[in-house]
Amino acid sequence: MNDDIPQSTRQLTSLITAEGLLELALAQAPLPAPGPDEIVVRVEAAPLNPSDLNLMLAGADLGLARSEVTDEGYKVIAPIPQAAFSGLTGRIGLPIAIGNEGAGRVIAVGSSKAAKELLGATVAARGAPMYSEYRTLNIDQCLTLPPETSAAAVASCFVNPLTALGMIETMRAQNHSALVHTAAASNLGQMLVKICASDGVPLVNIVRRHDQAELLRSLGAKHVCISSAESFMADLTEAIRATKATLAFDATGGGMLAGQILSSMEQAIAPSNFSRYGSTVHKQVYIYGSLDPTPISFSRNFGMAWGMGGWYLTTYLERLDAATLQRLRARVASEVTTTFASSYAKEISLNEALDLDTIRTCARLATGEKFLINPAKR
Numbered sequence: 001m002n003d004d005i006p007q008s009t010r011q012l013t014s015l016i017t018a019e020g021l022l023e024l025a026l027a028q029a030p031l032p033a034p035g036p037d038e039i040v041v042r043v044e045a046a047p048l049n050p051s052d053l054n055l056m057l058a059g060a061d062l063g064l065a066r067s068e069v070t071d072e073g074y075k076v077i078a079p080i081p082q083a084a085f086s087g088l089t090g091r092i093g094l095p096i097a098i099g100n101e102g103a104g105r106v107i108a109v110g111s112s113k114a115a116k117e118l119l120g121a122t123v124a125a126r127g128a129p130m131y132s133e134y135r136t137l138n139i140d141q142c143l144t145l146p147p148e149t150s151a152a153a154v155a156s157c158f159v160n161p162l163t164a165l166g167m168i169e170t171m172r173a174q175n176h177s178a179l180v181h182t183a184a185a186s187n188l189g190q191m192l193v194k195i196c197a198s199d200g201v202p203l204v205n206i207v208r209r210h211d212q213a214e215l216l217r218s219l220g221a222k223h224v225c226i227s228s229a230e231s232f233m234a235d236l237t238e239a240i241r242a243t244k245a246t247l248a249f250d251a252t253g254g255g256m257l258a259g260q261i262l263s264s265m266e267q268a269i270a271p272s273n274f275s276r277y278g279s280t281v282h283k284q285v286y287i288y289g290s291l292d293p294t295p296i297s298f299s300r301n302f303g304m305a306w307g308m309g310g311w312y313l314t315t316y317l318e319r320l321d322a323a324t325l326q327r328l329r330a331r332v333a334s335e336v337t338t339t340f341a342s343s344y345a346k347e348i349s350l351n352e353a354l355d356l357d358t359i360r361t362c363a364r365l366a367t368g369e370k371f372l373i374n375p376a377k378r
C-alpha cells in the first residue's frame, strides 16, 4: 500500500515580495514518507478560518488584486498597503503554505502498531499546511473518527472547538463565573452558546444585527446584545448585572468594544461606597481575534481593577496539562457533529481558492460565509 504514496503534493502558498506585493499560488512540495508514528492523509476538507485568511491575505488590498495564469496555474497578485507591509518584513521572500486544520482519509501509514491501525480511517488534524492534497502527519496531531464520518463534518474540530472550551477553562481557572463574548454569531460563538447552555455557564453574547441575535436565541442563548442598537450600553450593563460576568473574550480586537465591556462591567458591579479608584473586583477582557483592524480605544471609566490582554489557542494548549487536554479532545470527539458542528457556505477546490471573487467573499468574514477547501476536488 505504501508503495503508492505520492512523492509530492500541491499546496496553496502565500508569498510577500520586497516590492510589497502579495502572491497567492499553488506550488508543488515534497511529501515526506511516513516515519514509524506517522500517517499520510489525503486531505478532503479544510476550513478557511479567519486566522488562515489573515496569514494568507496579509492585509493586501483585494480591490486592486489581479489574476495571472502561469505555467503552474493561477496566481493572484495584490498590493499590500504600506501600513500592513511595515509589519511583514520578516515574511519577504518566504512562501508560506496555509491551512491550520482539516480532515481526510489515511492512505499510508508508518511501521508502528498505532499508525498501522489508522489505515483507511477518517482523521481530523491540526497543523499547517492543510490546504494541500496530501499531508504527512504524526498520529499525535490527529483525532480518529468513526469510519462513516465525512471529512467535511469534522474539518473544523480543533481550532474553534478547543478555543471555545479553552474560554470556559480559563474562566474557571481565573475564578470568574460567567462570560461575555463578541462577534458571537461566528461558528465559534455558536459552539460557545451550546457549551454554556449545556454546562450552565451564564453567557452574554454581543452581535451586530437582529438576525444574528435570533440565530443565537434559537440555539439557547439567553442574553444577546446588539451593538448597533441605541440601547446597547444599557442592554449590555443589564445583561452583565444579571450574569455577573467579569471576563470577556473579544474577537473584534479593535475599536471601542473592549472598553465598552469593561465600562459595563464596572457599572454593573457599582460599588456601594464611592471610591475614586472604582470597584476592587477584577474585570478582564481577552482580545483573541482581529476582525476590526482599527486601533483599540477606550475611555478609562472602569476604575483600576481591570486587565486587557491577548489569548491565543496554541500558547494556551502548550501550557495545558495532559489530562485536561485529553478531556477537552475527548469531548470534541464525542460532540463533533452536534455542539461543535460548523457550517460552510460552499466547498471549493484548491484552484477555486484562487478565484478573485471567492477570495473577496471569504475576506469579508461574514456570518454564514465560511468556505471549505477540498483539495481532492478537481
Ligand SMILES: NC(=O)c1ccc[n+]([C@@H]2O[C@H](COP(=O)([O-])OP(=O)(O)OC[C@H]3O[C@@H](n4cnc5c(N)ncnc54)[C@H](OP(=O)(O)O)[C@@H]3O)[C@@H](O)[C@H]2O)c1
Binding pocket: 049, 050, 051, 159, 160, 163, 183, 184, 185, 186, 187, 188, 189, 208, 209, 251, 252, 288, 289, 290, 291, 292, 293, 311, 312, 313, 314, 364, 365, 366, 367, 368, 370
Ligand atoms: N486566538 C485564538 O487562538 C483563536 C482561535 C480560534 C478562533 N479565533 C477567532 O475567533 C473568531 C471567530 O472565528 P470563526 O471561525 O468562528 O469565524 P466565522 O465563523 O468566520 O465568523 C466571523 C464572524 O465575525 C463577525 N465579524 C466580522 N467582522 C467583524 C467586525 N469588524 N466586527 C464585529 N464582528 C465582525 C461576522 O459577523 P458579521 O456577519 O456581522 O460580519 C461573523 O459572525 C475569529 O476572529 C478568529 O480569528 C481566535
